[in-house]
Amino acid sequence: MSAPEPLLSVQNLCVDYLTPTGTFRAVRNVSFDIGHNEILGLAGESGCGKSTIAFSIMRMHRPPAFISEGRILFEGDDVLAFPRRRLEAWRWSGASMVFQSAMNSLNPVLTVFEQFRDMLARHERMDRAAARRKAAEMMAMVGLPADRLDAFPHQLSGGMRQRVVLAMALTLKPRLVIMDEPTTALDVVVQREILQEVVALRRRLGFSVLFITHDLALMAQFADRIAVMLEGRIVEAGGAESLVASPRHDYTRRLWAAMPRIEGTVA
């Protein structure tokens, strides 16, 4: 990256979990940068600490997890030092997050519009009519008709729910969107639809993505750079192409070898 200052800089991050038998270090001295407009992929198996990092960046980690060392700089400012009000304002507008299960991140008893309105009223002090216009605009952006705003989450398919979450995550024009296994619960065709949508939206709006998944093949299609994690550490990081073509670390090679690959060409 030639940019002088990265959008996000995670420096020497350590996250511990308090357990009855002592502390367990889930994230060990992890450092990485995400440039402006860059998609960084964080790959690894369950338990490797990748989601813990995502939650730590948003400061959504909860006890028994605590950050014991390191800095998280967003445009040069230390996120870990943000006072409560600044943190609340920063979430959604500076950085937003898309989780694996859209059903769990949407409130089941509110319509889609009410969830948009809640966010827009808090952050932008928007009235109902303005919120409605904004929500409809965002829905159109992710390819959903505006009448779906009046639906409850359970009335939407899994793919539509994840599009709603994506629309909400982009509404306040954040510069960073953290996506933690955003399409793992979805079918492959829907997965491709949504990730292509993200690629197109990034081109249009300009934002960076921290993309977390266990699926290396998918990551290689989507991310600009990839970092591979094992037991709380980043063991290898590099450009997506070089990580596919010539993985250096033994663990990365093993991850690749562990997956039966689809061969043959398809139109």
Next chain:
Amino acid sequence: MNAPLLSLEGVSKTFHVRPVLGPARRVEALRNVSFSIEPGRALALVGESGSGKSTCGRAVIRHFEPSAGTIRFRGADIFAGRTRRGDRAYLAAVQMVFQDPFASLNPTHTIRHHLERPLRLHGGAGDLEARLRRILTDVELDPATTLEKFPHQLSGGQRQRVSFARALAVGAELIVADEPTSMLDVSIRKSVLDLMRRLKEERSIAFLYITHDIATARYIAEETAVMYAGQVVERGPSGAVIGNPHHPYSRLLISAVPDPARRFDAAGGDALAFTRQAEAVRRLAAQPVAGYREVAPGHFIAYSETDHA
């Protein structure tokens, strides 16, 4: 060629859904599904969620009777002339392995209990202890350390091996495996697939392998059937169906399988165009299948009445 172990002939299933709120609906979960599996071979059913692939598996293990069509096991209709004895034999011969190894083993019982019961109930000769050990060794688990453990003391991959051991304990000839690896970590998935492959080759166990993971279908199954909206849209040798799909829906599905060689930002890049195309293909694939044409030996493509092909 051997006689098929399992065959489905024009199997359909309509569910009548009566929700607490809203009107009753008919759901055609299976429409005219036909395929067969020979001993020691595997057929993969692939498709999106809701395509009917799991419903197919559940019909085979007799969770419900089809609305139309016949399911035969070794040539005999599995729903006709049922006797207690026949039922028991069928339950032993056809076993199911589920997606979630956490939910399919009883947390309050040891692995010994899980395997001893089927060994006792389904008889068989020989020393129980020796058979227990042999079965665990067959699924590549160490009998000395595994037998007295509880399910929560095992990893997901080990638990799934216990599920396969349980199927072996009753002498299964056909295992219906519904997404057996999708909850496992990437690095252990392949070892479980390798186990299935070995059971197939060494013990002539047949598999109905239900999955949304198309790469694994090719890895273990000789034949693959692609399902959409309760119908088989394409069926044939896995290499041909996956490497050279003919039906538009199979093409769409296979083109969406993650492939590191094709970048999203390079591949056309037009998100809206891909979504529109996907919707058009889904509409087409949901049309009733009028028949199948054979494009290569054993490779069948569905056509609908509106097709000009």
